[in-house]
Amino acid sequence: MNFLQPVFATLAALALLLGIPGQSSSSSSSRPAPAPTTTATSAPSTEPSSAPSTEPSSEPSSEPSTEPAAPAPTPAADCSNCVALTYDDGPMPGTTDAILDIYASRGVKASFFMIGQNVAEHPELARRVKDEGHTVGNHSYNHLRLPEHPDKKIWNELFATNWEIQEQTGVEAKWMRPPYTDYDGRVTEASRDAGLSVTAWDVDTADWEHKNPERTCKTVLDQAKGGSIVVMHDVHKETVASTECIIDGLLAKGLVPVTLDQLVPNPTPGTVYRTRTDFDAFSN
Numbered sequence: 274m275n276f277l278q279p280v281f282a283t284l285a286a287l288a289l290l291l292g293i294p295g296q297s298s299s300s301s302s303s304r305p306a307p308a309p310t311t312t313a314t315s316a317p318s319t320e321p322s323s324a325p326s327t328e329p330s331s332e333p334s335s336e337p338s339t340e341p342a343a344p345a346p347t348p349a350a351d352c353s354n355c356v357a358l359t360y361d362d363g364p365m366p367g368t369t370d371a372i373l374d375i376y377a378s379r380g381v382k383a384s385f386f387m388i389g390q391n392v393a394e395h396p397e398l399a400r401r402v403k404d405e406g407h408t409v410g411n412h413s414y415n416h417l418r419l420p421e422h423p424d425k426k427i428w429n430e431l432f433a434t435n436w437e438i439q440e441q442t443g444v445e446a447k448w449m450r451p452p453y454t455d456y457d458g459r460v461t462e463a464s465r466d467a468g469l470s471v472t473a474w475d476v477d478t479a480d481w482e483h484k485n486p487e488r489t490c491k492t493v494l495d496q497a498k499g500g501s502i503v504v505m506h507d508v509h510k511e512t513v514a515s516t517e518c519i520i521d522g523l524l525a526k527g528l529v530p531v532t533l534d535q536l537v538p539n540p541t542p543g544t545v546y547r548t549r550t551d552f553d554a555f556s557n
């Protein structure tokens with residue numbers, strides 16, 4: 274079994290690195306671990322799980338290997354510690370469902386602004402978003418810069434997407450995000466007529482531009498505060514890769530990811546929301 278030797282060598286090196294004690298000195302294994310500082314991401318338990326278990330495992334397996342789970346924060350009554358994480362441009366197989374898997378594993382929610390055309394192409398995915406308790410929003414039918422188009426076209430973009438969402442998911446959309454967050458008075462008026470509140474954001478990750486998961490996560494954790502609305506895009510694998518870091522990082526800061534429906538329970542159609550408390554009432 275010569276081929277195992279490199280494995281054992283690697284394990285020995287790992288043991289040295291991790292400081293696994295050869296002798297269990299005192300049995301006070303309940304010694305408090307050094308206070309967890311902010312290095313929440315340096316999870317230590319990357320153990321070689323595939324270790325050939327021929328070792329006489331005499332060691333008291335003192336690895337509790339559960340995550341250092343601080344009690345998960347809950348939304349305040351007024352949602353002042355809530356953050357709405359929002360995703361544009363889906364639903365897209367391969368990325369939207371991967372993001373949904375992560376949210377399901379953490380038991381928290383987000384909002385998905387869907388392109389009508391994508392809803393028609395991937396209705397099962399749109400339904401899954403709704404079935405798992407996330408907010409389904411309107412992101413126009415063809416992802417146009419709405420202010421560049423006549424009123425009738427703007428109307429069609431919004432109403433056709435509302436119709437598609439309702440047809441495929443049963444949801445009557447309450448929220449829309451204009452493509453490129455580009456809107457004017459005609460867009461907010463058409464939104465009001467379509468029963469839609471408009472959402473902008475106060476935290477822009479630019480995830481679509483740099484496609485760097487660490488940067489996306491850092492932007493959210495640095496900038497999001499209670500009441501924030503964060504914009505991302507569920508069509509990039511790099512955004513999928515940022516998701517765990519974002520959710521776990523927010524929770525560690527006492528912030529709770531929620532849907533827009535939770536963040537702003539009774540939005541006013543035509544009003545533009547940048548955060549829970551920062552909005553422009555509809556005026557025309």
Ligand SMILES: [Zn+2]
Pocket residue numbers: 361362412416452453
């Ligand atoms: Zn978009």
